[in-house]
Amino acid sequence: MDESKKVLNLSETAKLMRVSAKTLRELARSKRVPCQKVGREWRFLLPSLERWLAGQMDTSRLAESAEAYGQASLFQPEATTDDKTAAPGFGDTAFTKNRREPLHRWVPWIAGFSAAFVEEVLSKAVSGDPADATVLDPFAGVGTTLVEGLKHGYNVVGFEINPYAALACEVKLTCVGCRLKPLTEAINKLEDLRRNPWLKQAQPRSKPPGNFKSKRPFFSPAVEREVLLLQDFISEQTHSFVKNVLKVALGSVMVSFSNYSYEPSLSTRSAAGKNDIEHADVIGGFCDKLWEIAADIGFIQRHMKRFEHTPTAAIHRRSYLDSSSLLPPCSVDALVTSPPYLNNYHYVRNTRPQLHWLDLINGNSELRKLEEDSFGRFWQTVRSAPPVGLDLDLPELQQVLECIRKQNPEKGTYGGSGWANYAATYFNDCDRFFRVTRRVMKPGAWVVVVIGNNIVQGVHVETDRFLAQIGELHGFSVQGMHRVRRKRTGSSIVNSSVRAGFTRRQTELHETAVEFRAPE
Ligand SMILES: C[S@@+](CC[C@H](N)C(=O)[O-])C[C@H]1O[C@@H](n2cnc3c(N)ncnc32)[C@H](O)[C@@H]1O
Known part of the structure; x- marks a missing residue:
């Protein structure tokens, strides 16, 4: 055709x-x-x-896939009761608008921020010839900053520790220079396969991943057979770009026809009051995603023709905190990022289906390493360790950590001691973040970090304000703190002076864009 x-x-x-x-x-x-x-x-x-x-595709599947592709759950933050408008000058930091944007809509990702927000920041933060400017995202997620940077002709570089998110970034960055034809040929072949009556009895050669365990069967038998047939198809591909696109697409849609859902953490559909999925048009849903990706690749390839230069683009599948050899000193013009929040959202556990089914991880020891290297690690990783101290001199933060440590002692490591370990590890990583960033930024360059505040064991932690103070300890100057999203209110202990006793207060949870300039 x-x-x-x-x-x-x-x-x-x-x-x-x-x-x-x-x-x-x-x-x-x-x-x-x-x-x-x-x-x-x-x-x-x-x-x-x-x-x-x-009549081979029903509208309920359309509605279901609309939900899975972003309107409600997949990788999205909890639905908030009273999201209010963003501060003037900053657009929508949330991912919501990305759901319709080319490339950004491929894989919704928790705390992914909107392309419009990044675009706005970059237009303010970078001046001069884009061909000479480098934009960095140290926690790239599925590449919002990197794609926007590239669309404006900047050279972009990112770090992302999660192999599935890093793969999505890689495909987005490399698709600019790839031939579209092998991909459309593969999709057409799959569409033909889908129409072939043989498919009804076909027995897959692929096997479910051995290391992937779930409380409930992840897929029903009928769905699993189709997923395995897709695995056969993917493994037959000889073109590495096509193979990677297929993996990204399968990772994006697979949970939508599983017995699990993102709420926003991965949990069983039954726990969320939904029925299990016995039958689904797996290959049809997968093909729809692929056509969407193919259309977007055409878009970005046409878009990039406007530049006379070819921007460089790199994504490193490793921890930014150990990246010293990969970025030259004083080489970055602007950094726009959103690191993991102090809310223990477990990126590794929540992407276990993608990591195992797409063969992106080699056994559980690699999973553990991923957890160890993640920014802030996770509460599960550090809760039972000996008390973790703060590596930086910030007495007010020290007091807050002590207050957390004293909460719920009867719960052992599930109480304050475990959570204080997690919070201390998190802020120590904020410190490491600024140490690395100070080395790589050009003097006076902009660094914009979107971060939320938190309630940990009932204690309000002003993560955004502490992040600003840690930046100052490293010589960064704080230019502004913009409240970009208000979420909900929670009850928290506000008095950090333990002798004075605890007072409870309603605390607003929000997200802040903290704007810094690198030391001159
Ligand atoms: C809040 S998300 C970023 C979302 C991103 N702004 C987007 O729009 O897709 C934080 C990301 O940091 C990644 N991450 C965690 N620790 C990391 C580390 N040490 N180095 C690089 N990336 C890391 C997580 O896997 C996660 O994808």
Whole structure:
């Protein structure tokens, strides 16, 4: 099929379906027909439409996949009761707008911030010829900063310790220079396979990953068979870029047809009051994701033609805190990032399905290493260790940690002592972050860090304010602290002076963009 005939506009689709443009627009708005909005226009993929018209794709799956692709759960932060508007000058830091943006919509990721926010920061923070500027994201996630940097012609470099997120970044950064044809050929082959009656009885050669254990069967038998057939298809690919795209796509959709869901941590569907999934159009959902990715690759390739230079782009699949040999001193013009928050969101555990099923991890010892090297580690990793001390001189923070340590002693390491270890490790890593960052930033360069405040064992921890103070200890000057998102309120102990006793107060939880300038 001629590739250009695959993507239809509204009037072409209305003609094909023999309905008025008005009716089709309504169907599109309410997501009752497979479609995407590109800018202000609706676009329809012919193969998806054909499947839908033939009754092979039902609208509930569309609604379900819309949910899985971001509207509710996948990797997203908890739904907040009273998200308010962002501070002036800063757009939407949350991922919400990314759900419709080319490339950013491939894989929703917790605390991913919006492309619009990054764009706004970069336009303020970097001046001069983009070809000479380097933008860094030390905790790249699925690459919001890196993709936005690249779209503006900057050289970009990132670090991401999670192999699945790093793979998504890698595909986004390398797709600019890759041929699209081998990918569309692979998708067409898969579409043919899906229509082949043989598929109903086909027995997969691939086996489920040996090291992956789950409380409930992760997939139902019927779903698992289709996933394994997809694994066969992926392993047959000889083109490494195509193989990587297929892995990113499968990782993005696999939880949506499993018996688990992101709430935002990975938990069973039944725990979330949802039914298990016995049957699903696995290959159909996967193909839809692939067509979306292919369309976006076409977009970015056209977009990048506007630059005379070819920006450099690199993602390092390792810890930023041990990155000294990888970045030259004084080489970075702007850093925009969002590190893990002090909320113990377990990126490693929450991506176990992707890491195991996509063969991105070699056994449980590698998983443990990933936990050890993660920023702040995790409460589970450090709670039973001997008391962790603070490596930096910040008496107020020291007091807060002592206050946490005293909470709930009857709970052992599940009480204050375990959580104080986690918080101390977290702030020690903030210190390491500034040590590395000070070396790599150009004098006076901007560093923007989005971070939330927290309540740990009932104690309010002003993580954003302490981060600002730790930056100052390393010679960074704080230029501003913008409250970018208010979330909800929680009850917390505010009095850190233990002798004065505890007072409880309603504390607002929020996210702050802390703006620094590197030492001159
Ligand atoms: C809040 S998320 C970043 C999301 C990102 N802003 C986006 O839009 O996708 C933090 C990321 O830091 C990564 N991370 C944790 N420890 C790290 C380390 N030591 N070095 C590099 N990345 C790390 C986590 O895997 C996670 O993806």
